Amino acid sequence: MATKEAQSGKSAYKPLSMSPKEYKAFAKSREPSRSVFRNCLRAFLVGGAICLLGQGVQQFFMTVFHMSEKEAGNPTVAVMIIVSVVLTCLGVYDKIAQWAGAGTAVPVTGFANSMSSAAIEHRSEGLVLGVGANMFKLAGSVIVFGVVAAFVIGIIYWLFGLEG
Amino acid sequence: MRQGERTWVFPTPPVIVSTGTVVGPDEGAGPLAADFDLVHPDLEIGQPSWEKAERALMEQASDIAASKAGLAKGQIQYYVGGDLLNQIISSTFAARTFGAPYLGVFGACSTSMESLAIASLIVASGAGDCAMAGTSSHNCTAEKQFRYPTEYGSQKPPTAQYTVTGAGAAIVARHGDGPRVTAATIGKIVDLGIKDPFNMGAAMAPAAVDTIQGHLQDMGREPGDYDLIVTGDLAGVGHPIAADLLQRNGVPMERTTFRDCGLMIYDVAKQKVQAGGSGCACSAVVAYGHLLKRMKQGELKRILVVATGSLLSPLSYQQGETIPCIAHAVSIEA
Numbered sequence: 001m002a003t004k005e006a007q008s009g010k011s012a013y014k015p016l017s018m019s020p021k022e023y024k025a026f027a028k029s030r031e032p033s034r035s036v037f038r039n040c041l042r043a044f045l046v047g048g049a050i051c052l053l054g055q056g057v058q059q060f061f062m063t064v065f066h067m068s069e070k071e072a073g074n075p076t077v078a079v080m081i082i083v084s085v086v087l088t089c090l091g092v093y094d095k096i097a098q099w100a101g102a103g104t105a106v107p108v109t110g111f112a113n114s115m116s117s118a119a120i121e122h123r124s125e126g127l128v129l130g131v132g133a134n135m136f137k138l139a140g141s142v143i144v145f146g147v148v149a150a151f152v153i154g155i156i157y158w159l160f161g162l163e164g
Numbered sequence: 165m166r167q168g169e170r171t172w173v174f175p176t177p178p179v180i181v182s183t184g185t186v187v188g189p190d191e192g193a194g195p196l197a198a199d200f201d202l203v204h205p206d207l208e209i210g211q212p213s214w215e216k217a218e219r220a221l222m223e224q225a226s227d228i229a230a231s232k233a234g235l236a237k238g239q240i241q242y243y244v245g246g247d248l249l250n251q252i253i254s255s256t257f258a259a260r261t262f263g264a265p266y267l268g269v270f271g272a273c274s275t276s277m278e279s280l281a282i283a284s285l286i287v288a289s290g291a292g293d294c295a296m297a298g299t300s301s302h303n304c305t306a307e308k309q310f311r312y313p314t315e316y317g318s319q320k321p322p323t324a325q326y327t328v329t330g331a332g333a334a335i336v337a338r339h340g341d342g343p344r345v346t347a348a349t350i351g352k353i354v355d356l357g358i359k360d361p362f363n364m365g366a367a368m369a370p371a372a373v374d375t376i377q378g379h380l381q382d383m384g385r386e387p388g389d390y391d392l393i394v395t396g397d398l399a400g401v402g403h404p405i406a407a408d409l410l411q412r413n414g415v416p417m418e419r420t421t422f423r424d425c426g427l428m429i430y431d432v433a434k435q436k437v438q439a440g441g442s443g444c445a446c447s448a449v450v451a452y453g454h455l456l457k458r459m460k461q462g463e464l465k466r467i468l469v470v471a472t473g474s475l476l477s478p479l480s481y482q483q484g485e486t487i488p489c490i491a492h493a494v495s496i497e498a
Contacts, residue, residue: 013377014413016370020357020486027358027366030405032322032439039319088315097317098436104317113317121313124213138316 039101046096046103054080054107077108084109085116093117114138165288168382170350177344178287178336180496181294183452184228186221188303188329190437191449194430199453200330201228207304207329214314215253218302218331221445222247222258225331226298233335235294240264240335242295244283246275247444248327249309254300264296273368273397274351274473275299276332276448277492281348283336284494288345293338300331301443310361310478323363323401326437328429332448343459346466347495349379353475355488361474361481364489365402365426365439368472371489372398373409375470379493380415388419391464394455396447396471396491397426399440425450447471451496459498466497 018026057079061072087093093113097104104110115135122134136143156162167173185200192203202224211217222245230237243262245255246269259266271278279297286295304314306327312318336345354374358367372395380386387393398406403424410417425447426440451469458464470493481487 013381013415015377016354016356016374016409016413018356018370018409020355023356023370024358027356027363027369027405030366030401030408031363032401034321088317091315094315094317098319101319110317113315117313117315117317120315121308124215138312 042099043101043103046100047106050080050104050107050109080108081112084112088113088116089120111139111142114142167347169378170352171347171379171382172281172285172288172350173347173383174284174288174345176288176338177346177497178284178338179340179344180334180342180456181337181340182229182233182335182342183456184225184230184232184333185449185453186225186228186331187445187449190303190326190435191328191330191429193435196429196450196454199457200449201225201453207302214302214304214308215249218247218249218254218300218305219257221302221329221331222254222298222300222333223261225300225333226258226262226296229296229298229333229335233337233340235335237262237264240294240296241292242267242283242286243298244269244279244286244295245298246270246279247300248272248306254305255298258298258300271471271490271492272473272475273301273442273444273446274471274490274492275444276396276451277348277469277471277494280334280336280345280494281350281492283334284345284348287336287338294335296333296335298331298333299444299448301327301329301445303327303329303443306443320438321362322438323360323365324438325364325397325399325426325440325442326430327443328441328446328449330445330449332445332452334452343456343496343498345494346497347379347383349375349382349493351375351490351492352378353488353490355486357486359481359484359486361476361487363401364442364474364487365397365399366405367402367474367487368489368491369398369402369405369409371491372402372406372470372472373413375491375493376410376468377413377415379468379495383495386419387415387417387422390420390466390468390495392421392423392455392467393417394422394428394447394451394467394469395424396469396473397440397442398424398472399426399442400432401439402472403427428454456496459496462498464498466495468493468495
C-alpha cells in the first residue's frame, strides 16, 4: 500500500525552515500596500466635511434662534451626535468609516458612534449588564486619557501661574 | 489505521451520506450560492440576537442533513461540533435541541475538518454506525467577540478577512452512497510569530503547509494524486504565501489544483470582504455544499480539504501574544 511509497522516501519534502523573524519579514512583504496618502486625503475630506456640516448647523442656530457663537455650541454638538447615532442605527456609519478611515473617527460623531454601536451590540445582554456596562467599552479609554491629560495640563498651568 | 506520523487511514472508509449547508446574504450573493441548501436574505434569521441567529443556522444545517439522509434526529448516534464563540455555545446549544450524544470540539476555523475527522474515526472504528459533524460561524457574533461592535466605524486593513455567516453539517455512516472519507491528517500547532489578528491568513499559512506536507509524506503521495487540494480560509494574503512556502519546500503543487475556500465563497473583487472569507463555516459550506456536489457530478475524484484555524482569543492578542495556528486535512474520494 501507500506505506511502502512513504518508506521509499518518494515524498521527502523539505520541512518548514523559517525562523519567526524571517517569516514575519516574508509575510510583511506579501501584505497588500495601503496608500497612506489616499487614506490621509480621504480622512481630510470626510473629517472636513463633518466639521463643515457642524459649522452649518451652528450658523443655523445663530441666524434662526439668534444665539451667540458660544450659546450655539452645545445644540450644535447635540445635533451632530444625533446625526451620528441615526447613521449608526441605520448601519451606514461603519460603511462610511471603512472608506473614510480616521475622518469619521476623530470628530464628536466618532465618539457618538463608538458609544451607540456598543450599546446596540450589547442590548441582548440586558440594560444593566449589556448596554450600561458595555457602552463605554470603546469610548471609556478616550474619557480616561482625556481626564488624565486635562489633569496634567491643569497642573502645568497651575505651577506656572498661567490660569485665568 | 495510523499511517506515518499523524494520519489516520480508514480501512473501511466511512461514507458521507448527506450534508446540510445554510448561509447568509453575502454568501448568497457569492459565486457558489446555487450549491447551498438554504440562503437567508438577512443576518438576523428572525432571531433576537446574533448568537441565537448563529445557533439557528447550526440547527437548520443539521436538520437539513438529517432529513436528506432520511434519518430521524434520534437515529444520529453522535454529534461532533464546534464553533468560534466562547465555550462553543452555538454547537452546544444546537446539540441541546438535537438530543444526540455530543462531543464539543474547538479548532477555530479548522473545526470543520476536525469534527469530520473525529466523526469518521468514530464510524470507522466501530464506535458508532452514524455520526454527524457540524460547525457554524456568524459574521456579527465573530465581530462582536473578536473585534468591535458590528456598527462601529473603524477601517479594516486589506489583510483582514470577512467571517462567513453560515453552518455546515455532514453525516458520516458505515454504509450508504456518497463520497468516502479515506484519510485524515491531524495538524500540529504552528506559530511563526504573527501577532496581527487582522492578518490571520499569513498567520495560518505555515500551518496549512505543515499539514499538507505531513499528509503527503504519511500517505506516500504527491499533490498530483489529488484533483484538488483546498485550504480552509487563507484568503488573498495567506493562500499565495502557502503556495510560495510549498514551492520553496519542493512540493510540486503545480500538478494539482490548489485553491482556497475563503477565495471561492465570495467574489472577492466585487464584494467588500477585504482579503476573502474566514470562519468555521467557510470551509464547511464550501466543502459540504460546493465540493461534494462536484464530486457527485463526477468532476472531482479525490480531494484534500485542509481546514485552517487561528487559535487566538481576544484576551491573548490584547496581551500581545502571537497567534498559534493549526490545520487539519481530510481526504475525500468519490
